[in-house]
Amino acid sequence: MQIAILLYDRFTSLDAVGPFELLSRLPGAETVFVSKQPGPVRNDQGNLALVADRAITEVTAPDIVLVPGGPGSRQAMHDETLLDWLRAADATSTWTTSVCTGSLVLAGAGLLDGRRATSHWLALDDLVPYGAEPTGERVVFDGKYVTAAGVSSGIDMALHLLGRIAGDDVARTVQLMTEYDPQPPYDAGSPEKAPEPVVAFSRTLADEVSTAKG
Amino acid sequence: MQIAILLYDRFTSLDAVGPFELLSRLPGAETVFVSKQPGPVRNDQGNLALVADRAITEVTAPDIVLVPGGPGSRQAMHDETLLDWLRAADATSTWTTSVCTGSLVLAGAGLLDGRRATSHWLALDDLVPYGAEPTGERVVFDGKYVTAAGVSSGIDMALHLLGRIAGDDVARTVQLMTEYDPQPPYDAGSPEKAPEPVVAFSRTLADEVSTAKG
Numbered sequence: 001m002q003i004a005i006l007l008y009d010r011f012t013s014l015d016a017v018g019p020f021e022l023l024s025r026l027p028g029a030e031t032v033f034v035s036k037q038p039g040p041v042r043n044d045q046g047n048l049a050l051v052a053d054r055a056i057t058e059v060t061a062p063d064i065v066l067v068p069g070g071p072g073s074r075q076a077m078h079d080e081t082l083l084d085w086l087r088a089a090d091a092t093s094t095w096t097t098s099v100c101t102g103s104l105v106l107a108g109a110g111l112l113d114g115r116r117a118t119s120h121w122l123a124l125d126d127l128v129p130y131g132a133e134p135t136g137e138r139v140v141f142d143g144k145y146v147t148a149a150g151v152s153s154g155i156d157m158a159l160h161l162l163g164r165i166a167g168d169d170v171a172r173t174v175q176l177m178t179e180y181d182p183q184p185p186y187d188a189g190s191p192e193k194a195p196e197p198v199v200a201f202s203r204t205l206a207d208e209v210s211t212a213k214g
Numbered sequence: 215m216q217i218a219i220l221l222y223d224r225f226t227s228l229d230a231v232g233p234f235e236l237l238s239r240l241p242g243a244e245t246v247f248v249s250k251q252p253g254p255v256r257n258d259q260g261n262l263a264l265v266a267d268r269a270i271t272e273v274t275a276p277d278i279v280l281v282p283g284g285p286g287s288r289q290a291m292h293d294e295t296l297l298d299w300l301r302a303a304d305a306t307s308t309w310t311t312s313v314c315t316g317s318l319v320l321a322g323a324g325l326l327d328g329r330r331a332t333s334h335w336l337a338l339d340d341l342v343p344y345g346a347e348p349t350g351e352r353v354v355f356d357g358k359y360v361t362a363a364g365v366s367s368g369i370d371m372a373l374h375l376l377g378r379i380a381g382d383d384v385a386r387t388v389q390l391m392t393e394y395d396p397q398p399p400y401d402a403g404s405p406e407k408a409p410e411p412v413v414a415f416s417r418t419l420a421d422e423v424s425t426a427k428g
Contacts, residue, residue: 014235014392017262021228021365024259031261040254040265045238047245048231051254051263100393121393138397150393151235155366160399172402172412177419178228179314179335179364181403182396183352185374188386189395198386205391 001165003031004062004089006105007041007052008082010072014151015099016050019066022158025174026166034059036081044070056085061092064161069100069120069151077108086111095161097146099154106147107132115142120150121191122206152189155180215379217245218276218303220319221255221266222296224286228365229313230264233280236372239388240380248273250295258284270299275306278375283314283334283365291322300325309375311360313368320361321346329356334364335405336420366403369394 003023005016016033024031035041035052042049065086067076076082086109090096098106103119106112107130117132117140118124124134138149139157148157159180162171175181188194194202217237219230230247238245249255249266256263279300290296300323304310312320317333320326321344331346331354332338338348352363353371362371373394376385389395402408408416 012235013231017227017231020262021226024261031259033262045245047238047267048234048247049265049267051265053261053263138393138395149395150391152369152392152394152396156397156399163399168400169409169412169415172400172408173416173419175398175400175402176405176408176412176416177364178366179352179403180366180396180398181352181363181407182366182394182398183370184389184394184396185370185377186382186386186389188389189393191390193395194386194390195383198383198390201383202387202390205387 001026001029002059002062003029003064003066004059005031005033005066005068006056006082007033007035007050008072008076008079009042010044010070011041011068012070012100012151013043013048013050015068015070015102015154016066018152019099019154019158022155022174022178023064023066023161025177026162027170032059044072056082060088062089063093064095064097065089065093067098067102067105068154069098069102073101073104077104083109093144095144095146097157097161099148099157100150103127103132103147106145111145115145116140117142117145117147118149119147122203215240215243215278216273216276217243217278217280218273219245219247219280219282220270220296221247221249221264222286222290222293223256224258224284225255225282226284226314226365227257227262227264229282229284229316229368230280232366233313233368233372236369236388236392237278237280237375239391240376241384246273258286270296274302276303277307278309279303279307279311281312281316281319282368283312283316283318287315287318291318297323307358309358309360311371311375313362313371314364317341317361320359325359329359330354331356331359331361332363333361336417
């Protein structure tokens with residue numbers, strides 16, 4: 001079982017590392033971070049680089065492909081080198097997955113046409129031109145395509161996948177070892193739950209990101 | 215506001231990246247990953263390296279210090295170079311924090327003597343020789359010392375800190391932008407909640423880690 005996590009410039013760190021931390025505990029799994037060139041790949045804020053240990057050309061048939069989101073997804077979704085790799089990997093994958101706006105990269109590769117999928121709540125509409133049917137669910141399974149909502153939702157996606165792949169007790173063991181017993185002090189994690197001024201302010205932040213970074 | 219996140223060999227990735235993703239969104243904050251030597255630092259499973267952009271000698275007075283956990287904490291907690299840096303940074307910090315067994319490193323530096331603190335559920339007893347009073351809470355504040363339980367709990371800690379530092383609505387905005395609306399498909403995230411066979415098996419996994427890696 002090989003798990004490949006794709007990195008590209010200006011990805012969001014937790015999109016990748018959240019599900020990585022849980023999925024890579026799958027007994028017998030090999031997890032590898034890949035990018036166009038091996039080496040450090042810097043995140044959306046520029047303050048953290050993760051090392052891609054392998055080039056995408058070296059990892060051609062992973063069992064699980066995971067694409068994180070981030071502002072850089074807006075470029076990655078049009079990068080034919082990445083998209084060709086993604087299509088080829090998808091041809092033999094058991095699971096093709098994304099977190100946050102990573103689903104836009106899957107969509108750009110043509111993999112979500114006619115499928116139910118999700119993304120960051122601010123990006124759901126951007127799936128539509130690619131033939132995907134956006135849903136407000138946190139983790140969406142459509143056949144072997146699994147998409148998760150914004151940033152932190154990849155952790156929940158990983159637990160779902162662990163359960164499907166290895167059974168409920170393996171998933172529960174990973175949940176216990178990572179002590180994933182969430183107790184957020186606020187209940188503002190979705191636009192339906194957050195106070196309206198917080199939602200409105202968050203929309204302006206997203207606009208700033210789009211304007212500043214493309 | 216400068217936030218320094220300490221990396222050392224065999225840290226647990228999500229311990230660092232979970233709270234990083236949320237805390238670094240604090241308006242005006244500079245977040246920097248540090249280690250004894252700048253450059254890639256590899257995680258507990260050996261399958262991911264994060265880049266420390268700065269040496270600890272270059273970051274001497276951060277406002278927030280965050281120490282992640284991981285099997286390598288058992289060495290880090292006796293590494294006098296790290297401990298000296300931690301004591302010096304703590305002398306001027308506003309918040310000194312840890313996730314998971316990162317609290318053992320704080321304890322090794324003598325910073326938790328007489329304080330309430332937490333750690334990974336399998337490591338709580340290891341705090342006692344250092345004068346700390348372990349608690350089963352997920353996030354523990356004792357003055358400026360903030361410790362979080364295992365791995366994923368650093369995300370909750372970050373929300374608590376954001377609220378204290380910048381107010382509830384900033385914390386809620388970060389929660390919404392990271393879509394932290396947890397919906398785990400299992401309820402096994404603490405030893406009180408997980409089925410007994412899962413708890414028992416998890417204890418054997420921890421023993422294996424201790425035996426294999428010190």
